[in-house]
Amino acid sequence: MKEFPNWDSKKLIKELEEEKERNRQERLRFIDLYVEWLKRKSNADWERRRKTVINEIYRKKS
Amino acid sequence: MKFEYKDGKIDYKTKVLKPLDVLVLRFVKALEFRYVIVSGYVAILFERSRETEDVDIIIDKISKEQLKQFIEKAEGLGFFMINAFDVEDAYSLLYEDVSSLRFAEKDEFVPNFEIKVAKSDMDLYSIEHPIEVALINGPMLKIGPMELQIAYKLRLGSDKDNEDVRHLYRLFAKSLNKQELKYFLQKLDVKESTFESVLNERIS
Structure with missing residues (x-):
């Protein structure tokens, strides 16, 4: 008989809900970043602006 | 489709690889520590008829030096970090922001690989109980239970x-x-x- 992990259901669900919220925020930030990339005229232009854009989107908590 | 799932292993050598599978097999070469692929791509690997913009991967907690080596290896394989600009930034994203680090093929944004460090009990269980999927002519892919x-x-x-x-x-x-x-x-x-x-x- 396989031994199942001894999980605390309440803790597990709390972790899962927190992760869901983090994932939601991350997906929204990714969409912002993707749109910024799409707006660049070229990859060279994107490379020049990349650090600034990442800082703006990922360091400014939404 | 024909495969065999037994004792934590799936033999799926009959699979005809699609471009996304080839990309995943290339990316996992950079993962020289424990990892598991979870969520949507697992269904897609087994022929679910949909697309995805990201492949979710849970990795073991790794040191900054391991992270540096991983990033260098991924870059050597033709990938770049979408949402971090150097190792320090990537480390901070993974451990301080408890967020995910994304990689895509150079000059692309999608599909991308969304890397998270195992944190919750479920993540740790997944890392400790991977299913190994054997594909033809490729390394083993590890997926969550x-x-x-x-x-x-x-x-x-x-x-x-x-x-x-x-x-x-x-x-x-x-x-x-x-x-x-x-x-x-x-x-x-x-x-x-x-x-x-x-x-x-x-x-x-």
């Missing part, structure tokens, strides 16, 4: 998650450890009625 993924997706409960569950459950029903699945469903507080409405059957 099927029973946990099904329970987790049922808990998330979006249309996309439910459809992935139905696909995986129908494919793997005979090989799944039902007691284990039942245990995960109970721990994640997934109602029997949810299971029945998605799968049109009772958990036996």
Whole structure:
């Protein structure tokens, strides 16, 4: 008989809900970043602006 | 499609690789530590007919030096970090922001690989109980335990998650450890009625 992990259901669900919220925020930030990339005229232009854009989107908590 | 799931291993050497599979096989070469692929790509690997913009990967907690080597290796394989600009930034994203680090092929944004460090009990269990999938002419891919993924997706409960569950459950029903699945469903507080409405059957 396989031994199942001894999980605390309440803790597990709390972790899962927190992760869901983090994932939601991350997906929204990714969409912002993707749109910024799409707006660049070229990859060279994107490379020049990349650090600034990442800082703006990922360091400014939404 | 023909595959065999037994003792934590899936032999799927008959699989015809699609471009996304080839990309995944290339990317996992950079992962020189424990990892598991979870969520949508697992269903896609087993021929679920949908696309995805990201492949979710849970990795072990790694040091900054390991992270540096991983980034260098991924870059050497033709990938770049989408949402971090150097190792320090990537480390901070993974450990301080508890967020994910994304990689894509150079000059592309999608599909991308979304890397997360194992944190929750579920992540750690997945890392410790991977399923090894053997594909033809390729290295082994490691995916999260099927029973946990099904329970987790049922808990998330979006249309996309439910459809992935139905696909995986129908494919793997005979090989799944039902007691284990039942245990995960109970721990994640997934109602029997949810299971029945998605799968049109009772958990036996």
